[in-house]
Amino acid sequence: MKLGIVGLPNVGKSTLFNSLTKAGALAANYPFATIDPNVGVVTVPDDRLDKLAALYNSAKITPAVIEFVDIAGLVKGASKGEGLGNQFLANIREVDAIVHVVRCFEDSNIVHVDGSIDPVRDIETINLELIFADLEVLERRLAKQKRGAYNNKDLAREVEFIERLIKHLEDGNLAASFELEGEEEEAFIKEYNLLTAKPVIFAANVAEDDLGNDGAGNANVAKVKEYAAANNSEVFVICAQIEQEISELDDDEKKEFLDDLGLESSGLDKLIAASYKLLGLISYLTAGETETRAWTITKGTKAPGAAGKIHSDFERGFIKAEVVYYQDLLDCGSYNAAKEKGLVRMEGKEYVVKDGDVILFRFNV
Numbered sequence: 001m002k003l004g005i006v007g008l009p010n011v012g013k014s015t016l017f018n019s020l021t022k023a024g025a026l027a028a029n030y031p032f033a034t035i036d037p038n039v040g041v042v043t044v045p046d047d048r049l050d051k052l053a054a055l056y057n058s059a060k061i062t063p064a065v066i067e068f069v070d071i072a073g074l075v076k077g078a079s080k081g082e083g084l085g086n087q088f089l090a091n092i093r094e095v096d097a098i099v100h101v102v103r104c105f106e107d108s109n110i111v112h113v114d115g116s117i118d119p120v121r122d123i124e125t126i127n128l129e130l131i132f133a134d135l136e137v138l139e140r141r142l143a144k145q146k147r148g149a150y151n152n153k154d155l156a157r158e159v160e161f162i163e164r165l166i167k168h169l170e171d172g173n174l175a176a177s178f179e180l181e182g183e184e185e186e187a188f189i190k191e192y193n194l195l196t197a198k199p200v201i202f203a204a205n206v207a208e209d210d211l212g213n214d215g216a217g218n219a220n221v222a223k224v225k226e227y228a229a230a231n232n233s234e235v236f237v238i239c240a241q242i243e244q245e246i247s248e249l250d251d252d253e254k255k256e257f258l259d260d261l262g263l264e265s266s267g268l269d270k271l272i273a274a275s276y277k278l279l280g281l282i283s284y285l286t287a288g289e290t291e292t293r294a295w296t297i298t299k300g301t302k303a304p305g306a307a308g309k310i311h312s313d314f315e316r317g318f319i320k321a322e323v324v325y326y327q328d329l330l331d332c333g334s335y336n337a338a339k340e341k342g343l344v345r346m347e348g349k350e351y352v353v354k355d356g357d358v359i360l361f362r363f364n365v
């Protein structure tokens with residue numbers, strides 16, 4: 001899963017990104033963590049892994065990961081090639097969802113590109129660039145499909161669809177709020193990979209003093225929340241500066257620091273959890289002496305598809321899955337004890353994998 005961090009200049013994107021990558025670099029031994037300075041690999045916190053690894057005496061724990069991409073260079077006019085312009089837009093097309101950082105902190109030392117703190121105006125500035133970029137994609141597609149549409153009913157339907165969608169965007173709306181009718185329209189829009197169709201989480205970047213009570217003391221946060229509620233998006237309140245400080249601490253220090261601030265978990269942990277939820281993701285687990293590991297799948301994935309995350313051979317040669325729920329396994333104290341109690345189930349191709357399933361796949365090679 002890949003998340004793109006966007007926002008106007010000077011809102012705290014790099015600060016957030018740096019704290020994410022620093023936290024990630026400490027946590028994981030991922031070889032691809034350093035290939036690209038704009039990509040950070042972050043592990044998904046999961047208490048279950050430690051407990052499971054203790055049960056199996058595993059040599060290694062491998063958590064699930066999320067990739068964050070720092071998409072700098074989005075400024076007014078980006079869709080017309082200002083700033084990094086089109087390169088930025090190409091990067092953002094690859095992501096599964098967007099984390100949109102908005103500035104809610106006041107600090108006269110840090111210039112706002114538009115002169116004042118107004119997060120909803122900022123959101124709309126960015127959205128407009130994304131809308132322009134999408135319109136360009138749609139206009140091109142429209143021109144292409146129109147050529148064949150006079151003697152092809154399928155293309156004619158698509159042309160009519162694109163025209164409606166263009167109208168929707170021209171009115172200042174996002175593709176995400178376009179009402180789709182039927183599977184065909186869903187397939188069309190999926191194919192265009194529009195920027196404004198991607199799910200968004202807003203990160204309201206506040207001053208340290210406003211962190212408590214989920215930013216309730218900050219009027220700008222309230223406005224972002226109102227905006228997000230109207231647009232089916234989530235907001236989470238963060239202080240990027242504090243996150244950067246936290247990311248430099250080890251686990252014990254981190255806990256103490258959070259306790260002092262009266263917080264349960266760091267903003268990054270919340271962001272990761274919110275992203276998982278937003279994208280409808282869950283984790284299943286595998287455990288053994290060599291490794292205990294979490295694997296990310298979309299809710300609703302069946303057993304062979306889940307097996308395919310490990311290796312395509314597992315999916316192709318899938319026979320069955322031996323499944324025990326994590327908590328049952330822990331309560332029983334061992335796999336064999338769980339088996340004796342009948343808590344290990346044999347599941348077939350149609351089984352829908354659940355969050356926290358501990359699975360052993362049987363397959364033909």
Ligand code: GDP
Nearest residue numbers: 009010011012013014015105107206239240241
């Ligand atoms: P970007 O341009 O969006 O990547 O913004 P940066 O992360 O570079 O931040 C711009 C400036 O704002 C830097 O000087 C940061 O130290 C500062 N900054 C970032 N987050 C906060 C925050 O939560 N509070 C305050 N006061 N300053 C911040």
